[in-house]
Amino acid sequence: MTKLAQWLWGLALLGSTWAALTTGALGLELPLSCREVLWSLPAYLLVSAGCYALGTVGYRVATFHDCEDAARELQSQIQEARADLARRGMRF
Amino acid sequence: MASGEASGLSTRSPREPEPRTPRQDKYSVLLPTYNERENLPLIVWLLVKSFSESGFNYEIIIIDDGSPDGTRDVAEQLEKIYGSDKILLRPREQKLGLGTAYIHGVKHATGNHIIIMDADLSHHPKFIPEFIRKQKEGNFDIVSGTRYKGNGGVYGWDLKRKIISRGANFITQILLRPGASDLTGSFRLYRKEVLQKLIEKCVSKGYVFQMEMIVRARQLNYTVGEVPISFVDRVYGESKLGGNEIVSFLKGLLTLFATT
Numbered sequence: 001m002t003k004l005a006q007w008l009w010g011l012a013l014l015g016s017t018w019a020a021l022t023t024g025a026l027g028l029e030l031p032l033s034c035r036e037v038l039w040s041l042p043a044y045l046l047v048s049a050g051c052y053a054l055g056t057v058g059y060r061v062a063t064f065h066d067c068e069d070a071a072r073e074l075q076s077q078i079q080e081a082r083a084d085l086a087r088r089g090m091r092f
Numbered sequence: 093m094a095s096g097e098a099s100g101l102s103t104r105s106p107r108e109p110e111p112r113t114p115r116q117d118k119y120s121v122l123l124p125t126y127n128e129r130e131n132l133p134l135i136v137w138l139l140v141k142s143f144s145e146s147g148f149n150y151e152i153i154i155i156d157d158g159s160p161d162g163t164r165d166v167a168e169q170l171e172k173i174y175g176s177d178k179i180l181l182r183p184r185e186q187k188l189g190l191g192t193a194y195i196h197g198v199k200h201a202t203g204n205h206i207i208i209m210d211a212d213l214s215h216h217p218k219f220i221p222e223f224i225r226k227q228k229e230g231n232f233d234i235v236s237g238t239r240y241k242g243n244g245g246v247y248g249w250d251l252k253r254k255i256i257s258r259g260a261n262f263i264t265q266i267l268l269r270p271g272a273s274d275l276t277g278s279f280r281l282y283r284k285e286v287l288q289k290l291i292e293k294c295v296s297k298g299y300v301f302q303m304e305m306i307v308r309a310r311q312l313n314y315t316v317g318e319v320p321i322s323f324v325d326r327v328y329g330e331s332k333l334g335g336n337e338i339v340s341f342l343k344g345l346l347t348l349f350a351t352t
Contacts, residue, residue, distance in 0.1 A: 003268060004350040053262065060258045065245025070322035074213060081137040088173045090133055090166075 018042065118149040119224065120203035120284075123211045124193035125154060129161045131212050136170050136179065138217045146221040153200055155193045156183040191301060194291055198284065206282045212326070215279040219321045223281040226317045233286045233314035236272055236306065237279035237321035244274070244320030260341060267349045268307055272316050275303040279321055286314055299337070300344025307352050 001009075020026050022038050030038075082092070121139060125132055136152060143150040154167045164183055171179040182200045184193075198206060207223070209215040215237070223235045238244050240261060249257070264275050276299045282290075289312070294304045309316060 002350060002352055003348075057255070057258050057262050060240070060262070061251070061254045064249075064254050064258065065243060065322075067245045067247040067322035067324065070216065070245075071247040071324050074216065074324050077138065078134055078213075081134045085133050085137055085173070090169055090173065092133070 116149070117205060117224075118151070118203035119143075119205045119207055119220070119281075120197070120201035121150065121152045121207045121209065121220075122194060122197035122201070123152060123154050123209070124190060124197070125156045125159060125163050125167075125211045126187055127159045127161045127163060128211045129159070129163045129166050132163055132166050133170060135211050135213055135217070136174070138213075139220075140174060140178070142217040142220055146224075148221065148224055149203075151178055151180055151201070151203060153180045153182055153197045155197050156181070157187040157193070158183070158185050189297065191291060191294065191297070194287070198288055198291070201284065204284050206284050206287050207280070208282070208287075209279045214323050214325055216322065216324070219279070219319060220281070222319050226319050227281055230315065230317050232317035233283050234306070234309055235281040235317045235319060236274060237277050238272070238274035238318045239277060239321060239323050241273045241318060242320030244322065246323045246325060248325035256338070260338075260345075264303065264345060267345065268303075268352075270303075270306055271310055272306050273318060275306055277321075277323075278302050279323075280305075290314075296344050296347070298344075299341050300348070303344070304348060307348055311352060 018038065018041065021028065021030070022035060024030075086092070123132075123135065128135075132154070136154075139150070139152055154170075156163050156167060158164075164181075167179070167181050167183075171181055180200060182196060184196065194208065205224075205227070207220060209217075219237060223237070226232065227235045239246055240258075246254070246257075261273075261275070264270070265273075268275070286309070290305050290308055293308050293312075294301055296304045306316060
């Protein structure tokens, strides 16, 4: 099953469960407070997912490691390499 | 090879590589180049240094696509300096793309492991011994360098570039759940037969090609290990990441999402 198919299945399952519960199609009499929460659950989850995404990406950008040492080391190795290669007969 | 000569009656042709025991692991580094006259000597020097210090057996295969800037001349000088058993020149007439460069390189590789990396000094050969150790440790089919985990990281990226990179990676993780943290990275160690199998199956280009390799590898139940690497970007100033690239990345991502 492709990832797209998995997502569609998952959404269909959750969606139909939610629809069944909120429209009372299964004949279940849930207390009013439960049904109110259920009704706004998809919107709530969507907003939460958006916040989670922004927060996660923001955190990862902020903690993205800057390799200053690697850049410095590379610079000095470039000098060393050029000198060594010139000694061995490289014409740049 | 010493063992072939000792038997005396070997019927193997001299060009055919002998099957390798773990003690005889050999690592072929593929370096596709286009206009890398400045960087090629430096990357080769760093590779030679890294392999000599760690003692692993290696060869470097330079696949130049008819660079007009004299890259080939530089490659020939390197072959003279380091020997044609270590530096293999396998050029092509024109710029033909990365996938075919890998195919071409693998055909000529005598190692049982292949290392792919960028030739522009953004990938540092000092990580290769770590890749090799990781591969042996977990008997991995693929070891991928990651900029996003451990003390992996980047130098030379501004805020915008970092946001795009992390954002794209986040979406990729959510949609593809690939089991590897850095999908667009191209610093990897593959078992030779694994790379051959994967190239056959992959159809995308550019960033998406690297992503597709890992996704297909997981489909085929290959194991992927990761090693944090540092990526030193010296060419970002030449705007490698325009709107076009982003659009084609998203198109490729959605294609992988819908077809794998």
